[in-house]
Amino acid sequence: MSSDEMPNAEQLREIFRVISESVPSLLTNLTKVLYEAQAGEEYGKAVASFYKALRDGGMSSEQAFTLTRDYMSNMNLGNIIRGATGQREHGGGKGKCFEELARED
Numbered sequence: 001m002s003s004d005e006m007p008n009a010e011q012l013r014e015i016f017r018v019i020s021e022s023v024p025s026l027l028t029n030l031t032k033v034l035y036e037a038q039a040g041e042e043y044g045k046a047v048a049s050f051y052k053a054l055r056d057g058g059m060s061s062e063q064a065f066t067l068t069r070d071y072m073s074n075m076n077l078g079n080i081i082r083g084a085t086g087q088r089e090h091g092g093g094k095g096k097c098f099e100e101l102a103r104e105d
Contacts, residue, residue, distance in 0.1 A: 047072055 054064035
């Protein structure tokens with residue numbers, strides 16, 4: 001099938017079968033990684049290290065907080081799915097994105 005051709009009914013059934021079998025377990029495993037207690041503890045350490053590195057690098061508290069908030073939102077399962085489907089937003093409309101902060105310096 002070339003990129004210009006539409007799949008036929010049988011091909012669509014096969015595509016949806018694979019998706020219906022694969023996606024639920026993928027999401028379950030991703031959710032476990034992101035939200036288990038130990039993973040949560042590691043996530044908290046990563047966020048704290050990220051913030052500290054920004055502050056140690058000379059950023060203001062406000063800039064470091066904004067970037068850390070953006071970093072945390074990028075690790076949110078809903079945002080990961082939106083990003084995978086091309087529905088990405090910069091900071092969810094809140095605050096400034098990294099590019100805006102970089103231009104302020």
